Amino acid sequence: MRARNPLNIGAAARAMSNFGFNSLRLVNPYKLAFRDARSAVGGSAVLKSAEEFGSVADAVADCTLVVGTTAVGQRSLQRPIEILGEPTARAVREHLQTGRVAMLFGSEKTGLSNDDFSHCQWLLRIPTSEQNISMNLGQAVAVCLYEIGRSAPCQSVTEVTPATAGDLEKITQCLMESLRLSGYVKPGTAELFEKKTRQLLLRMKLEAYDAKLLLGMVRQILWKLEQPGESNA
C-alpha cells in the first residue's frame, strides 16, 4: 500500500482486522504518517506488525499472486481488468490455499502507477457508479477484503413456527366482534367483512408467537368494549 494519510493507513488496518487479514505492507510511507498511524490509540495488531518496504518489488517478493486495484477501466498497460465480485474473490481465495496473495492499493491522490501495475498478474476494479469512480482508500480496502474474506455464501437461518389456521381464526372472530361493537361493520356486510378480515390475517403470515400476542391484544380490547356503560375516555 502506498498511503500518505495516517488515517487511511489506520482505516486499512482496521478493515484488515475486520475481515481476518493480518499482513500489512507499506511501500515508502511518509515516515510521519506511518508513525502516527502506528501509535494511534486503539491501533490494532495489524498496524503494530505492519512492515515497511522500499519498493513494490520487495513488498510482493514472497507472493505468488499480485493483484493491483484500480478505479479506471482502461490503462495503457495491456492487462486484464477484473471486476470485484464472487468469481474474482474465489480466485483469490483459491490462490491463498497455496501461496501468499498481495493486494496492491495506490496512494490516495494518484492510485497505483504504471510501474506498480507492472508487478501485477491482474488488475481489479470495484464496480462503482460511473458518476463517481473514485473511492476513499480505506473504504476501497474494506470493500475488497469483505468480498475476498467471506466464506461461501451464507443464508440466514430463521427458525419460525407459523401460526395455525385455528389461531388465526380466533383472532378473526375477536376482531370481527370488536369491529361490530365499534360500529365498523354495517348491517348486511358482516359476512363480506369476515372474509376480508380473515384474508387480511392470512396475508400477515403470522408466526405462532405473534398470533398469540395479537390474540391477547384483541381479546383485551374486546373485553373492554363489552363492559357495560362505564366511562372509557
Added chain:
Amino acid sequence: MRARNPLNIGAAARAMSNFGFNSLRLVNPYKLAFRDARSAVGGSAVLKSAEEFGSVADAVADCTLVVGTTAVGQRSLQRPIEILGEPTARAVREHLQTGRVAMLFGSEKTGLSNDDFSHCQWLLRIPTSEQNISMNLGQAVAVCLYEIGRSAPCQSVTEVTPATAGDLEKITQCLMESLRLSGYVKPGTAELFEKKTRQLLLRMKLEAYDAKLLLGMVRQILWKLEQPGESNA
C-alpha cells in the same frame, strides 16, 4: 444515520455516491459536524442534499423496508439477523423496485439503540472476523452499499405496494392507545409495549392496501373506546 464525526458523514456520502445511492438522512446530527461535513471541499451532491430529521420514525416514514445494521449477532430484541451477502442484497434490490428502503447506521460509539431497532423489519450484520467485529462507520456503509448496489440480476417483480413506515406507525399509535384504554398496557410498561407492537406490525409485512384497511379498523375501535360512558354490550 446517527453519526457524530463529520469525516464519517462525508465518508458515508462518498460511498453512496460511489455506488449510486443519493438520499442521505441524518437523525439528530451534531449541528457542527453536519455543517463541517456539508461544507467540506469536494462535498458531493449527496452531502449537499442530505436531510436532517428529529427521529428515526420521521426519517423512515416514507420507506417500505427499514433495515438496521448491527455488529453483534444477538440482541435482546427477537429479530432475524441476516448476514450481508448476495441473498440479502437481492432482497433489498427487489424491494427497491416498489418502494424506498432505509438502511440505518448507528452512531460511531454505540451503534443503533434498541429503540432504533424497533423501527426495523430486519437487521443486517456484515460478516466480519470474530476477532474484530467493530467496523469503521464509513467502511461499513461502503461494504453494505457495494453489496446492495451492484447490478446482479434481479428476479421476481412482485406486484405489491408495501406499506410505508409512516402508515405502520399510525397503526402502532392507534393500537397502543386502544390497548392503553383497554387496560392491556400496565403502568411502566408502555415504552416496552410500544416497541413490541411496532415490531409486530413490521413482521406482518403489510401491503399499502392492508395497512389502510387495518388502520381504519383500529381507528374505529379506538374511537369507540374513547366514547364516554354508554352501554356497549
